[in-house]
Amino acid sequence: MARNIKIKVARTELDMTQKALAEAVGISRQTMNAIEQGEYNPTIKLCRAICRVLGKTLDELFGEES
Amino acid sequence: MSKYNLDEMQENKLLKIEGRGVWLAFWCLFGAIVIQFCIGTTLSELAGELFSFIPLAIYITVACIKNGIWTRNTKPTTKSNAFLSFIPMVVIGVVFLLRSYITTTVIFMLAVYIGCFLLLEIASKAYANKRNKLDNLNDKE
Numbered sequence: 001m002a003r004n005i006k007i008k009v010a011r012t013e014l015d016m017t018q019k020a021l022a023e024a025v026g027i028s029r030q031t032m033n034a035i036e037q038g039e040y041n042p043t044i045k046l047c048r049a050i051c052r053v054l055g056k057t058l059d060e061l062f063g064e065e066s
Numbered sequence: 067m068s069k070y071n072l073d074e075m076q077e078n079k080l081l082k083i084e085g086r087g088v089w090l091a092f093w094c095l096f097g098a099i100v101i102q103f104c105i106g107t108t109l110s111e112l113a114g115e116l117f118s119f120i121p122l123a124i125y126i127t128v129a130c131i132k133n134g135i136w137t138r139n140t141k142p143t144t145k146s147n148a149f150l151s152f153i154p155m156v157v158i159g160v161v162f163l164l165r166s167y168i169t170t171t172v173i174f175m176l177a178v179y180i181g182c183f184l185l186l187e188i189a190s191k192a193y194a195n196k197r198n199k200l201d202n203l204n205d206k207e
Contacts, residue, residue, distance in 0.1 A: 027075070040075045042075075043074055046074055
């Protein structure tokens with residue numbers, strides 16, 4: 001699975017650490033790291049929670065690259 | 067009530083660990099039963115192992131059928147059921163050869179083959195009915 005750079009970029013834009021984002025969506029840092037590294041495929045519910053915190057749409061963070 | 071400590075990835079990992087643990091327990095119990103039977107343990111002395119093994123096997127089978135799940139790699143056809151029934155027949159054959167005469171062994175092997183085949187056929191029919199019901203439920207939505 002490919003790494004999700006878009007989450008990292010959006011998180012950095014908001015000056016958020018991985019730990020802060022993980023806490024904001026209610027997951028562990030281990031899981032947040034696995035999502036960014038592309039090692040874990042989150043459920044749609046968790047994807048939406050991440051999008052809400054980062055102020056992005058599902059397509060912006062999890063949409064396929066053209 | 068205590069706070070739920072796991073997120074979805076940790077929950078999935080825990081489920082995988084528990085799943086592997088169940089299969090480890092299942093096959094270890096099965097091995098223990100076979101080995102003890104081979105070395106001459108009586109059925110009453112195996113009560114503890116059987117008390118754990120039989121409910122575990124029944125639970126897995128019933129829960130899978132109720133959820134419309136067969137196996138990962140086989141289809142519930144008469145041909146595959148006939149083939150799969152050979153496995154317990156061979157295991158029973160080897161176990162009984164160590165303890166009984168050849169005639170008794172052959173009778174038991176045949177009984178186990180027929181018994182397993184019939185059980186698999188009944189389970190296949192129950193699975194097909196459940197599958198049908200679940201698929202129809204999805205169609206209505």
